[in-house]
Amino acid sequence: MSECARTPVETSRCVIEAILRDLSDTYTGLDGGGIASITQDATWKYTVAIAREERLDLITYTVVLHDDGMVEITDRAKSTKSY
Amino acid sequence: MALTPVRHVVHIKTTKRYAKYDAELDTTVCDRYNNANLTLTMRLGFRQINPAGGAASGTYHDYGDPTKPARTIVRWTPGSWSRWKTNFVRSAQPFWNGKFWLVNNFPTCLEFEDGQTYRPNIYCRFRLSGADVAAGGSYHHTIDVVRLDPSESFFGSHSTLYDSNDTQPTPKDTDSTGAAVMQRAHVHEIGHLLGMGHATQGSAACPQGPRDDTNADACYGTSDHDMHSVMGSGMALYTVHAFPWRWAAADITGKGTVRSPADNRELRARRTRLLGGPQPDPTTNDWSAKMVRHYPRTQDEARLGQAITRRPSR
Numbered sequence: 416m417s418e419c420a421r422t423p424v425e426t427s428r429c430v431i432e433a434i435l436r437d438l439s440d441t442y443t444g445l446d447g448g449g450i451a452s453i454t455q456d457a458t459w460k461y462t463v464a465i466a467r468e469e470r471l472d473l474i475t476y477t478v479v480l481h482d483d484g485m486v487e488i489t490d491r492a493k494s495t496k497s498y
Numbered sequence: 499m500a501l502t503p504v505r506h507v508v509h510i511k512t513t514k515r516y517a518k519y520d521a522e523l524d525t526t527v528c529d530r531y532n533n534a535n536l537t538l539t540m541r542l543g544f545r546q547i548n549p550a551g552g553a554a555s556g557t558y559h560d561y562g563d564p565t566k567p568a569r570t571i572v573r574w575t576p577g578s579w580s581r582w583k584t585n586f587v588r589s590a591q592p593f594w595n596g597k598f599w600l601v602n603n604f605p606t607c608l609e610f611e612d613g614q615t616y617r618p619n620i621y622c623r624f625r626l627s628g629a630d631v632a633a634g635g636s637y638h639h640t641i642d643v644v645r646l647d648p649s650e651s652f653f654g655s656h657s658t659l660y661d662s663n664d665t666q667p668t669p670k671d672t673d674s675t676g677a678a679v680m681q682r683a684h685v686h687e688i689g690h691l692l693g694m695g696h697a698t699q700g701s702a703a704c705p706q707g708p709r710d711d712t713n714a715d716a717c718y719g720t721s722d723h724d725m726h727s728v729m730g731s732g733m734a735l736y737t738v739h740a741f742p743w744r745w746a747a748a749d750i751t752g753k754g755t756v757r758s759p760a761d762n763r764e765l766r767a768r769r770t771r772l773l774g775g776p777q778p779d780p781t782t783n784d785w786s787a788k789m790v791r792h793y794p795r796t797q798d799e800a801r802l803g804q805a806i807t808r809r810p811s812r
Contacts, residue, residue, distance in 0.1 A: 444715070445669040445678060448560060448652035451567050466560050466567060468670075468683055469656045470713040497713040498561035498656040 417484025426480060433486035434461055434476050444472065471496040509610065512750055518693055519638055521746035528610055528618045530812040533599065533794055536743050537623040540691060543637030544583055544628055546574045547644045558644050560654025570647035578645060583628045585665055586684055591626040593685045598622040598740035599792045600785040604753040618794040620785070622743040639691050655683060657690045670731035673722045679731045689729050692742040693758070697730035700763030740787030747785045754784030
């Protein structure tokens with residue numbers, strides 16, 4: 416059993432670390448208040464909310480945890496919550 | 499030579515009151531060198547948001563939404579409040595004031611006699627006032643304002659909730675050259691209060707239907723041009739930003755058709771979908787905006803479509 420599958424919290428940690436690495440590589444916004452929340456919407460679906468002026472950028476990740484402990488991001492969808 | 503209006507034009511000031519601002523068209527200033535003035539006046543009522551219970555320091559949530567992160571705020575003092583309001587008005591008003599001229603393409607409209615018949619254009623002015631709601635009065639828009647603690651670098655603002663740092667330049671995006679795109683948020687918000695949407699609103703990248711979110715990243719611009727727009731992430735003014743004056747000019751004079759930039763983009767996108775292939779920009783030329791002074795024209799100059807951009811000998 417991989418370390419990432421050892422406990423639910425370890426699984427979450429692995430998934431969130433993979434998401435954060437992807438976010439560092441792909442998110443281009445410069446301003447704002449950073450990550451306001453990371454929520455688990457479904458077992459393998461997480462949403463990162465980033466505070467910006469007038470809005471929250473929402474990036475929803477769908478992931479798969481492979482047997483070897485590798486987290487694969489299978490989908491990244493961006494949306495916005497306006498204020 | 500004395501100014502003698504032609505018989506179908508009376509030189510007057512005409513004021514109309516709209517929900518977002520008032521508009522005054524002043525033709526009394528017209529002569530062979532000076533155009534009519536169209537002044538949009540916006541009265542903002544500012545309202546302090548202070549820490550609860552009269553404390554010197556407290557917290558307030560981004561966007562005023564208690565489920566969102568809390569930022570540390572401090573109590574406004576009379577001095578800081580007065581300075582902030584003054585700075586807001588003194589920096590936002592000149593940004594929008596006196597930047598556009600609208601070309602009068604309507605024979606007889608606003609024309610006057612000054613030796614011969616001239617057709618004036620319209621000079622676009624902007625007057626902004628910011629007062630304390632607590633003092634009473636009537637306002638086009640009421641804005642709540644938090645004073646951020648110096649330790650805070652961000653607060654989630656929106657069009658009616660500002661923070662004390664919103665007048666400061668902030669990097670918002672990066673253009674194709676790698677340069678930061680800077681913006682002072684309050685001039686962008688004034689654009690919204692004047693009735694303008696985001697830089698690409700109405701385009702295929704940023705649809706504006708009832709289910710669409712016009713605050714999505716793409717709405718702030720993906721090209722450098724749109725990104726640098728004041729209604730994108732930057733501070734650049736383009737002629738499309740004359741829309742509120744063009745709209746008021748058409749309404750007050752009863753001449754011409756003016757659509758918002760977003761409606762124009764949407765119309766073009768719709769025509770493209772229906773007809774296939776790129777369609778021409780449906781923008782009308784009525785009261786077309788320029789960013790250099792266009793002097794009043796004689797009837798002959800107007801008929802020939804000449805633009806008088808250097809002071810003529812009259």
